[in-house]
Amino acid sequence: MTHINWWQTSLNDTEIHAVAGAIRDKRIGMGPLTEALEGDICKALNVPHAVMCPSGSIALFMALMVHGIGPGDEVIVPNRTFIATAHAARLAGARVVLVDCNAHNTNLDVDRIEEKITARTRAIMPVHLNGRAVPMDHLMPLARHHNLIVIEDACQAVFSQYKGKMLGTLSHAGCFSLGLAKLVTTGLGGFTVCHDRKIYEKLVRFRNHGVLDPNQPEYQSLGFNFKFSDITAAIGRVQWALGSQRVQHVTRIHQSYVTALSGIDGIHPIPIDIQGGEVPLYAEFISPHRDLLVNYLQDQGITKHLLPPGLHQSSHLENSGIFPHSDRFDREAFILPCGPSQPLETVSIVADRIKTFFQG
Numbered sequence: 001m002t003h004i005n006w007w008q009t010s011l012n013d014t015e016i017h018a019v020a021g022a023i024r025d026k027r028i029g030m031g032p033l034t035e036a037l038e039g040d041i042c043k044a045l046n047v048p049h050a051v052m053c054p055s056g057s058i059a060l061f062m063a064l065m066v067h068g069i070g071p072g073d074e075v076i077v078p079n080r081t082f083i084a085t086a087h088a089a090r091l092a093g094a095r096v097v098l099v100d101c102n103a104h105n106t107n108l109d110v111d112r113i114e115e116k117i118t119a120r121t122r123a124i125m126p127v128h129l130n131g132r133a134v135p136m137d138h139l140m141p142l143a144r145h146h147n148l149i150v151i152e153d154a155c156q157a158v159f160s161q162y163k164g165k166m167l168g169t170l171s172h173a174g175c176f177s178l179g180l181a182k183l184v185t186t187g188l189g190g191f192t193v194c195h196d197r198k199i200y201e202k203l204v205r206f207r208n209h210g211v212l213d214p215n216q217p218e219y220q221s222l223g224f225n226f227k228f229s230d231i232t233a234a235i236g237r238v239q240w241a242l243g244s245q246r247v248q249h250v251t252r253i254h255q256s257y258v259t260a261l262s263g264i265d266g267i268h269p270i271p272i273d274i275q276g277g278e279v280p281l282y283a284e285f286i287s288p289h290r291d292l293l294v295n296y297l298q299d300q301g302i303t304k305h306l307l308p309p310g311l312h313q314s315s316h317l318e319n320s321g322i323f324p325h326s327d328r329f330d331r332e333a334f335i336l337p338c339g340p341s342q343p344l345e346t347v348s349i350v351a352d353r354i355k356t357f358f359q360g
């Protein structure tokens with residue numbers, strides 16, 4: 001029977017040699033390879049500072065902490081996101097205030113933010129889901145007007161652009177993940193980028209128990225051990241260099257699905273502005289027949305993958321309110337097999353099965 005995984009990435013001999021080299025050179029802690037990867041990132045994203053850390057979740061947590069977000073503060077978080085965004089705010093001690101998504105896509109509805117702002121609101125965390133840009137030229141003036149910090153969660157948006165600029169670089173800080181199901185991966189990993197030198201130094205200190213320069217260990221502020229390893233950085237440098245090639249591949253996969261499924265009434269892509277520079281990391285679709293369809297595909301050996309559930313369903317976040325747009329995506333959205341190493345032939349196999357499901 002066919003077996004098609006929802007996600008395909010690859011690690012090759014180049015990564016193996018890079019890791020072997022790091023070990024041979026005894027580069028197993030945080031050192032020059034991590035610094036070099038930070039340099040690669042700054043160059044590609046056109047941003048002055050990048051700080052590697054163990055995950056996208058930690059990147060978000062660090063960004064909040066160095067901006068002084070904590071107990072007594074409220075942080076505006078989209079109802080649709082991977083829960084890491086909300087957990088980072090909660091672990092920092094803040095209260096999470098959820099906002100529903102747009103009707104047409106899963107991103108935060110910027111027009112619904114203002115009604116949630118109170119005297120306690122300190123920050124907004126726009127999440128650029130699946131490479132789709134939250135309209136930052138609406139959000140940033142709103143944030144400035146209310147004197148709020150903006151921390152972009154760009155964990156699903158590496159190399160995605162908004163009006164010619166890289167997502168994650170348009171606010172006080174941008175956070176990225178190098179997790180397994182990401183465009184470039186180190187298995188586990190993440191980083192925060194920023195423009196402000198002082199914030200950069202705070203991030204560096206926070207990552208290492210308050211120490212700015214390990215050669216002159218002085219505990220200048222609160223911190224923890226959120227360092228990165230040069231072994232992982234060795235993989236990261238190889239993967240990072242594959243970025244633009246991978247952007248092209250995932251875009252091709254997405255466009256091939258859209259073309260192959262365009263004649264079918266019961267299934268539609270969740271819109272994404274590829275012409276505008278958005279990168280469709282995942283092949284996201286909606287269908288009113290979602291559950292029947294994904295179970296049918298699963299029976300054919302095509303693994304099922306749904307979007308993470310709306311956060312209002314998580315009782316520990318203590319949010320009331322209704323989130324009708326988000327609920328619809330909970331019922332109807334799903335991801336077709338994709339990823340930077342998913343063969344293009346997968347698209348025709350999957351599309352044929354979908355046609356059979358709808359047309360018999």
Ligand SMILES: Cc1ncc(COP(=O)(O)O)c(C=O)c1O
Nearest residue numbers: 055056057082084155156177179
């Ligand atoms: C939108 C979003 N935010 C945060 C994260 C957390 O990243 P990590 O898994 O590297 O901690 C992810 C990872 O999937 C994500 O998709």
